[in-house]
Amino acid sequence: MRKYLVRLCGAFSEGWRVFCESSHQRAEQDSVEIKYDNSSYIFASWGLDDGQAADLARKAAEQGVTRAQYDLGMMYVMGKGMETDEQQAAVWFRKAAMQGDIDAQYELAQMYDGGRIGVTRDGGEAARWYRKAAEQGHSSAQSGLGYLYRVGHGVEQDDYQAAVWYRKSAEQGNTSGQYHLGIMHFMGWGVEQDDSLAVDWWRKAAEQRDRYATNSLGVMYCLGRGVAKNETQAVIWFKKAADRWDHLAQYNLGLMYEKGLGIAQDYQQALALYHKAARDYGSQIAKYQIGMMYFEGQGVAKDYQQAERWFRRAALVRKGQYRWDDAMYCKWLAQNICLAMNWDNSMEEYRGYAIAHYTLGQMHEEGIGMAQDYGRAVGRYRKAAEQGVASAQYSLGRMYELGRGVEQDNKQATVWYRNAAEQGVVAAQNSLGRMYEKNLGGEKDFQQAAVWYRKAAEQGDAEAQYNLGVKYEGGQGVPQDYKLAYIWFSVAAANGYVNAVKGRDRLAPILPPAVLIEAQELAGKYFEQYQPQW
16 A cells, blocks of 8 residues: 555656646746647646646647647546546556657556556556656656566566666665665565665665655664664654654654653653554554553553454454555564564564454453453454464464363364464464374374474473473483483473472482582573573
8 A cells, every 4th residue: 555655646746747847838928828849848838727738738639749648647647627537547648658658658557557447457567568668767667667576466576676677766866766675675685685775775765755765764773773773863763754644653653752762751642643643544553552552551541441442443454455565564664663672572463453353362361351252362363363473373272272262173273383383482382392292283293392392491481491301301302311301490490380390309319410510500501591582
């Protein structure tokens, strides 16, 4: 959606620029003459109204004057001197494009790319017309062609070609090309990953008031990527982007106010910014954050009913609302800020509408602000889990294992535990290890159990540390090793797992004194190294 709006606005602004630049004023006292010549320029005076201009453009267009055909198309798009009619706009853009007008070629490509009213969406036709204009140096068409290569729409997906065309556009000063080339460098798509170059291109676009690039600079200052970390500078750039009506910047600025990063903590300001992003732009993550403020009682009185209301709003997403670049943009900008602040939301979790389902699931399961309802909890967890929310995947697995709100099914529990475990959810890793150990998911495998216990243990999970100790003591899935068993029992005990104390004390008399001393020293190091990550 973001890309569509940028390019729609780009179409308007580019068309109006060309219209104005191709219009030359010739005043002769109180009389004016409007005409198109063989060079297809429109000569206009301030004395001509939109209706007269449209009539003259139509007459010239019907006589085959290329520029008049393009101008008439733009008049239909903008409703200048006539009712807006994109079907008619497409007709006249096509006529001008067939005669080689690069601006008309670009506008026609836009219509095919977006599936506007005038044409059926057709990636192949969009690519054909973008290419014709791009090869003649049209910077916006170059950026548009780069986009098609990036997403594989109408052409075979090719990051290298995407970067080539974005660069051609960017080097002409096109802000869309600069912004997207910055993304390519940031992500390492088709070019070498380079945060500094990403910052350079975003700065160029930001200096031309591109709101998306401006917000991106704020993110980089917040993360300290490509520039020295500076939260105060991040706030400055977020404010600039927010003033340019970027809803993600408003959300990001709200985060800075909420957490007191780079600016004095102010819950009221944070809430106001979230409301603005939610009200004016329908931001799902802003709606979710408003819900969290009601849930936690930050800036407002704690109110679970209001929290639920906002979570439900955040969870409602219309089919097809997000295009590739909008989803990607939300993901790496907002979510990287989340990580930079050391929150425990994962990259995949922080999509406001998906995690809202997860939070509603928690409220239903625990009866927070509403009647406890396991069935509804499962429904919410499933919606979030299918969107990739790792914590929801774990919760759904747990509901299957316990038979809460759904028929008990260890195989399904194992499936969802694995999905969450592969995303790094510690509890899911430990649970997956247990499923392998106890043959609960249909496959008994001590080696796999030990693998997953280790992953969780090294992230500081005390139960997994104990379970790994048991594996070493019994030689199940790993070579029997009393020393390592003692070490992991000791670490688990230090992290508060009571049963581990018995295991540690059981092994201490078995170990030779020198080995015991070494094991105790290593246990201290492991304890420092493998602290909980939450």
